[in-house]
Amino acid sequence: MHKSTQEDSRIHNSRLVLSTIYNRGETSRAEVARLTGLTRTTVSEIVGRFIEESLVTETGVSPSRGGKPAILLQVNDDARHLIGIDLANSEFRGAVVNLRGRVIRRLYLPVDELDGQAAVALVYSLIEQLMAHVERPILGIGIGTPGLMDPQKGIVRQAVNLDWHELPLGDLLRQRFNLPIYIANDSQAAALGEFTFANPGRHNNLVIIKVGRGTSAGIVLDGKLFHGDNSGAGEIGHVKVVEAGAACRCGNTGCLETVVSSRALLRQAREIARQDPDWMLNRLAPAPEMFTTETLLLAYASGDPRVIEMVAQAGRHLAVAVAYLASTLNINHIVIAGSLSRFGEGLVQPVREQVQKGTLASLARQTEITVSSLGGDIVILGAASLLLSNELGLNLTGTGPQQ
Amino acid sequence: MHKSTQEDSRIHNSRLVLSTIYNRGETSRAEVARLTGLTRTTVSEIVGRFIEESLVTETGVSPSRGGKPAILLQVNDDARHLIGIDLANSEFRGAVVNLRGRVIRRLYLPVDELDGQAAVALVYSLIEQLMAHVERPILGIGIGTPGLMDPQKGIVRQAVNLDWHELPLGDLLRQRFNLPIYIANDSQAAALGEFTFANPGRHNNLVIIKVGRGTSAGIVLDGKLFHGDNSGAGEIGHVKVVEAGAACRCGNTGCLETVVSSRALLRQAREIARQDPDWMLNRLAPAPEMFTTETLLLAYASGDPRVIEMVAQAGRHLAVAVAYLASTLNINHIVIAGSLSRFGEGLVQPVREQVQKGTLASLARQTEITVSSLGGDIVILGAASLLLSNELGLNLTGTGPQQ
Numbered sequence: 001m002h003k004s005t006q007e008d009s010r011i012h013n014s015r016l017v018l019s020t021i022y023n024r025g026e027t028s029r030a031e032v033a034r035l036t037g038l039t040r041t042t043v044s045e046i047v048g049r050f051i052e053e054s055l056v057t058e059t060g061v062s063p064s065r066g067g068k069p070a071i072l073l074q075v076n077d078d079a080r081h082l083i084g085i086d087l088a089n090s091e092f093r094g095a096v097v098n099l100r101g102r103v104i105r106r107l108y109l110p111v112d113e114l115d116g117q118a119a120v121a122l123v124y125s126l127i128e129q130l131m132a133h134v135e136r137p138i139l140g141i142g143i144g145t146p147g148l149m150d151p152q153k154g155i156v157r158q159a160v161n162l163d164w165h166e167l168p169l170g171d172l173l174r175q176r177f178n179l180p181i182y183i184a185n186d187s188q189a190a191a192l193g194e195f196t197f198a199n200p201g202r203h204n205n206l207v208i209i210k211v212g213r214g215t216s217a218g219i220v221l222d223g224k225l226f227h228g229d230n231s232g233a234g235e236i237g238h239v240k241v242v243e244a245g246a247a248c249r250c251g252n253t254g255c256l257e258t259v260v261s262s263r264a265l266l267r268q269a270r271e272i273a274r275q276d277p278d279w280m281l282n283r284l285a286p287a288p289e290m291f292t293t294e295t296l297l298l299a300y301a302s303g304d305p306r307v308i309e310m311v312a313q314a315g316r317h318l319a320v321a322v323a324y325l326a327s328t329l330n331i332n333h334i335v336i337a338g339s340l341s342r343f344g345e346g347l348v349q350p351v352r353e354q355v356q357k358g359t360l361a362s363l364a365r366q367t368e369i370t371v372s373s374l375g376g377d378i379v380i381l382g383a384a385s386l387l388l389s390n391e392l393g394l395n396l397t398g399t400g401p402q403q
Numbered sequence: 404m405h406k407s408t409q410e411d412s413r414i415h416n417s418r419l420v421l422s423t424i425y426n427r428g429e430t431s432r433a434e435v436a437r438l439t440g441l442t443r444t445t446v447s448e449i450v451g452r453f454i455e456e457s458l459v460t461e462t463g464v465s466p467s468r469g470g471k472p473a474i475l476l477q478v479n480d481d482a483r484h485l486i487g488i489d490l491a492n493s494e495f496r497g498a499v500v501n502l503r504g505r506v507i508r509r510l511y512l513p514v515d516e517l518d519g520q521a522a523v524a525l526v527y528s529l530i531e532q533l534m535a536h537v538e539r540p541i542l543g544i545g546i547g548t549p550g551l552m553d554p555q556k557g558i559v560r561q562a563v564n565l566d567w568h569e570l571p572l573g574d575l576l577r578q579r580f581n582l583p584i585y586i587a588n589d590s591q592a593a594a595l596g597e598f599t600f601a602n603p604g605r606h607n608n609l610v611i612i613k614v615g616r617g618t619s620a621g622i623v624l625d626g627k628l629f630h631g632d633n634s635g636a637g638e639i640g641h642v643k644v645v646e647a648g649a650a651c652r653c654g655n656t657g658c659l660e661t662v663v664s665s666r667a668l669l670r671q672a673r674e675i676a677r678q679d680p681d682w683m684l685n686r687l688a689p690a691p692e693m694f695t696t697e698t699l700l701l702a703y704a705s706g707d708p709r710v711i712e713m714v715a716q717a718g719r720h721l722a723v724a725v726a727y728l729a730s731t732l733n734i735n736h737i738v739i740a741g742s743l744s745r746f747g748e749g750l751v752q753p754v755r756e757q758v759q760k761g762t763l764a765s766l767a768r769q770t771e772i773t774v775s776s777l778g779g780d781i782v783i784l785g786a787a788s789l790l791l792s793n794e795l796g797l798n799l800t801g802t803g804p805q806q
Contacts (some may be wrong), residue, residue, distance in 0.1 A: 005438055148765060158765060188468065205632055217731065221624070228733025232766045235733065239726045240761025250763055323642045324727035328620065330631025330638065358643025360653055362551060363635045 009245075012182050015393030017046045021056055021140060022099075028062060028070035037081055047073060054079045070239050075099060080139040080385050082394055086379035087123065087162070088146045088186035089213065089339075093381045094126045098132045099195040099388065103377060105133040115163035123169075131177075140180030140393050141173060142383030144189030145342060146214065149231050154183045160249055161213070182386040185211065186379050187234050188225050190372075191218025192389075193382030196396045199371050205331040208372065209236075211318065211347075212338035214271050215257050217325060218382075219321055223395065236321050237261070252265045259317045262293045262339050268310055280304055293339045300343060311343045312350045319354030327359055337372035416441055419798030420449045424459055424478050425502075425797055431465055431473035447536060450476060457482045458795075464765050479504060483542040485790050486533050489782035490526065490565070491549045491589035491615065492742075497529045498783045499536045502791065504600040506780060508536040520567035526572075527579060534580075542794050543583030544576060545786030547592030549617065552634050555588045562615070563652055585789040589613065589782050590637050591628050593740050593775075594621025595792075596785030601738075601776050608734040611775065612639075614721065614750075615741035620728060621785075626798065639724050640664070662720045665696045666741050671713055672699060683707055696742045714746045715753045722757030729770045731761055740775035747774055 013036075020032050027035075033043045044102040050056035054076055062070045072298040077100040088092040090111055096104040109126050111119065127141060147159030154170015156162075171180045184192070199206065206220040217234035219226040226233050238250045245254025246267070258264055273281050273288040280302070282288070284295045299307040322334060336348055348371055356364050372378055388394045417440075422434050431436075436446045453459035454755060457479055465473045470617065480503040489496040493514055512529050545806060550562030557573015559565075562722040576584045587595070594611040595682050602609065609623040619636035622629040629636050640660040641653045648657025649670070661667055673691040683705070685691070687698045702710040739751055749773055759767050775781055792795045 098424065126695065168558060203632075217729070221629070226624070226732075229606075229735045230733055230766070230769055232730075232733035232763070234731065235763050235766060236730045238761075238766075239723070239730050240721075240757075240765040252760060252764075257762075320642070320644075321727065324639065325731055327635075327639045327642050328637065328728055328731055329629075330633055330635035332632045347792070354643075355653060358641075358658075360635070360638050360641035361655075363633070363641075366633055 007288040011393070013042060014049075014402060015395065016047050017043060018055065018075070018392060019395040020045075020049060021050075021073050023396070026059065026072050026074050028072055030070055031301065032073070034312065039091065042286070047294075055143060055168065069344045077102065077179045078136060080136045081129060081136040082384045083134070083141045084380035084387075085126065085141065085143045085385035086189075086383070088144060088161075088210075088214075088379060090213070092122055092126050093376065093380060094130050095377065097381065097384045098136075099139075099392075101193075101381050101384055103355060103380075105130065106377075112206070115161070119162045119164070120167070120169070123173075124298070127177065132253070140182065140387045141177060142189070142386040143169070143173075143181070143183040144379035144383050145169070145183060146186050148235070149183060149185045149187075149188075151182075151184055151231055154181060158184070165294075180387065180391055182383070182390055184225065184382065184386055185216070185218070185231070185234070187216040187218040188227070189218070189382030189386065191220050191382065192225055193335065193374055193378045193380070193383040194335050195220045195223075196388070197381050197384040199332070203333045204230055205329070206333050206335065207325055207331050208335045208337050208378075209318070209322065209325070210338035211260055211262075211314075211336060211340040213262055215260050215318075215321075215338075217321075219329065219331075221329075224254060236325075239321070241317060241320060241362055256317065260314045260321075260340075265291070265296055265310055265314060266291055269307070272306060281307075291335050293342070297342055308346060309341075309348045314340065315347045315350030316354050318347070319351045319358065322351055322369065323355050323359045327363060330363060332366045333369055334367060334369045335372050336369065337374070337378050341371045342375075414796070417447060417449050417452075418798065420446060421453060421458065421478070421795060422798040424476050425452075429462065429475050429477050431475055433473055435476070457529065462665075472619040480505065481539060484537045485542045485787045486530060486537065486544045487783035487786035487790075488526065488529065488544065488546045488610055489592075489786070490562075491547060491613075491617075491782060492614070493758055494705075495529050496779065496783060497524055497533050498780065498788045500784065501532055501539075501793075502542075504596075504784050504787055506742065506783075507538070507662075508533065509780075518564070522565045523570070523572070524568070524574065526576075530576070530580065541582060541587065543790045544580065545592070545789040546572070546576075546584070546586040547589040547782035548572070548586060549589050549785050551638070552586060552588045552591075554587055554591075554634055555583075557584060559586070583790065585786070585793055587628065587785065587789055588619070588621070588634070588637070590619040590621040590672075592621070592785030592789065593781045594623050594637075595628055595788040596627075596777055596781045596783070597738050597740065597775055598623045598792070599788040600784050604736070606736045608732070609736050609738065610732060610734050611738045611740050612721070612725065612728070613741040613781075614663055614665075614717075614739060614743040617719075618663050620680055620742075622732065622734075622735075624732075629643055639728070642724070644720060644723060659720065659724055660792065663717045663724075668699055668717060668743070669694055669696070672710070675709060682709070684710075696745070700745055703749060711749060712748045714743075714785070717743065718750045718753030719757050721750070721760065722754045724761045725754055725772065726758050729758060730766060733766060735769045735771055737770060737772045738775050739772065740777070740781050744774045759798075 018037050033040045049226040057076045060072045077098050091108045093108045095106045102200045148157040156164045156167040170181050187210040190210050208218045215237040230254045236254040241256050242254035246258040248258050272289040419439050436443045460479045462477045463475045481501050494511045496511045551560040559570040561568045573584050589802045590613040594614050611621045618640040641658040643657045644659050649661040651658040651661050654663035676691040
């Protein structure tokens with residue numbers, strides 16, 4: 001707590017006005033005044049400044065309802081471009097997006113086995129290539145990275161796959177590109193992406209579980225990313241769920257990730273393929289080591305019962321994590337994302353069934369478990385959302401459509 | 404978000420001043436001004452009002468350090484009395500406490516098999532008896548109740564043991580006693596109690612797991628109780644943790660409460676006692692049905708290996724819940740309370756061991772699992788804390804000792 005000053009108030013009011021226009025889609029000065037409780041004069045002053053900066057444009061006149069017709073305002077979605085980056089996959093993904101999260105240009109670069117400084121160089125290259133497609137003033141660069149982060153300092157504390165330890169990625173990028181840089185853990189970024197760009201119910205609380213190469217969650221509470229004491233909130237992938245289970249890359253055994261992740265499914269599929277050379281998957285790839293999530297998706301789509309059961313079994317394991325999340329947080333909207341979410345109902349239906357059976361009935365009834373609609377863009381869009389809230393102060397649901 | 408007004412600002416500043424004095428213990432007007440950023444004049448005006456209301460007293464003069472000696476201020480801890488009530492046990496517990504949570508008078512009434520309206524009458528009786536011991540202006544009544552709550556409306560949505568469904572307890576008590584009434588779920592109240600009165604590190608985030616007749620958690624985030632979408636946050640007792648486990652009073656089977664609760668331990672002890680009439684517990688009570696948690700504690704204290712193992716096994720089951728809580732929230736301070744916490748290290752050490760083995764190492768290292776020091780008063784003190792924050796606006800750590 002600190003005392004409120006006039007300057008705080010001025011910034012607060014500007015952000016409130018811009019957020020209101022952004023969240024309403026189309027509105028008038030009078031409506032903004034009514035929704036925010038600010039005076040018409042204050043709203044007009046603030047809107048004037050945004051029009052000068054071309055962030056807001058006048059788009060027409062509202063149909064008259066008796067009184068004087070009002071001039072309509074919109075945020076100019078293409079006034080700025082943003083770069084969003086997703087480092088959580090076997091390829092580094094990036095995109096140029098506009099203020100509404102519309103993708104202008106996507107670019108994926110394969111990581112192969114690059115790590116350490118070579119992986120940093122690949123991030124530079126990805127951003128440089130994307131820069132060539134930025135056609136408007138750029139707001140900054142947002143990054144979603146796997147592993148544990150210090151988001152304040154922009155330091156990647158530990159990203160095992162990339163062999164990054166205490167990497168000051170924020171400073172490195174700021175020095176190189178001289179732009180605002182925001183970095184979050186990939187699941188936390190995914191939660192922001194879902195919250196901002198795929199949240200039609202405008203829920204204030206949201207949990208996303210990203211199931212891909214690893215498994216972790218991102219939690220939005222009261223419209224804000226929840227970080228926990230050491231920015232590790234949502235790191236559920238290494239809870240021990242199987243006694244005497246498989247070895248995990250974290251050093252323990254039987255972690256959630258050893259049974260719920262693309263690696264886990266691929267490991268199982270490879271074992272089956274080696275034991276049963278006639279299995280259909282052996283016709284989909286030259287050798288079991290070359291299986292990818294795509295291979296599994298093909299087999300799943302063609303109805304292979306072993307892949308269907310494998311996915312369902314992952315769903316049942318995931319259900320215990322979901323039950324704990326739902327019971328701990330009592331957040332009604334839980335969204336599954338990441339590459340395994342491409343199995344859709346095959347993964348999610350077993351989760352729903354187990355959660356129904358294994359949670360206090362009145363809480364389970366209210367819990368809605370869905371698959372994200374953002375697909376492979378979710379972390380990129382989350383990174384863009386980080387920029388929107390930090391650079392423009394957009395409160396991305398607080399003043400949303402209220403009917 | 405809404406615009407800030409002068410009135411908001413005035414209330415905000417008053418609460419800020421009182422919180423600062425309360426949290427500092429002893430301070431001066433100058434120090435309050437420095438800590439809050441308010442002007443000396445504003446602080447003096449506000450302090451003047453609190454002195455008139457006898458909430459703050461001048462207690463002496465600080466040793467001079469060159470300048471003019473400053474007059475010291477303290478919150479007058481006995482300026483008001485509060486009533487705190489805990490309905491979560493086989494007896495209803497209540498106490499009169501002062502503003503610092505010091506217990507003036509405790510009263511426990513056995514519930515026996517009372518439920519429904521008879522249980523409500525017992526609450527009335529408990530409060531009426533406590534009223535006789537209130538010697539100062541009373542701030543109000545705070546209640547911790549088992550089950551699911553609607554804390555805004557003061558409605559107990561569901562408390563199975565008391566057979567309460569959609570009971571408007573808040574309104575009933577307000578009508579009867581004409582005092583401010585605040586109600587929270589018992590675990591949520593326990594979290595507030597721990598946070599306010601047993602939080603020497605002044606952590607802003609805290610999880611308490613209350614293991615007694617049931618098992619549930621209370622979560623304090625950023626100094627405030629976290630409720631979730633339907634006030635059910637922390638209701639972890641009914642996550643299914645044992646396949647084909649025992650029937651639970653919630654209607655499902657194998658819930659956490661069926662293996663981690665005083666009922667679970669008593670059920671196991673009764674089974675052993677019936678199979679082995681020579682077991683020492685049979686000498687501690689006339690019949691296995693008469694075993695209580697006290698019986699188990701006696702046997703535990705005398706080193707009975709079966710009770711020791713039973714408690715350790717409960718700890719290992721509890722560890723999975725703790726691992727999910729620690730990983731989901733990344734909150735470093737997890738406190739075990741409730742009647743089973745009386746087994747102390749016998750319960751908590753197995754939890755620590757399992758959490759170490761079954762959580763991402765860098766998170767597990769930071770997680771501290773302890774037993775609450777508040778014992779049987781924890782819910783009562785939490786109910787008192789509800790009153791302090793709601794009626795006096797005390798921000799119970801925000802402006803704590805900053806060196």
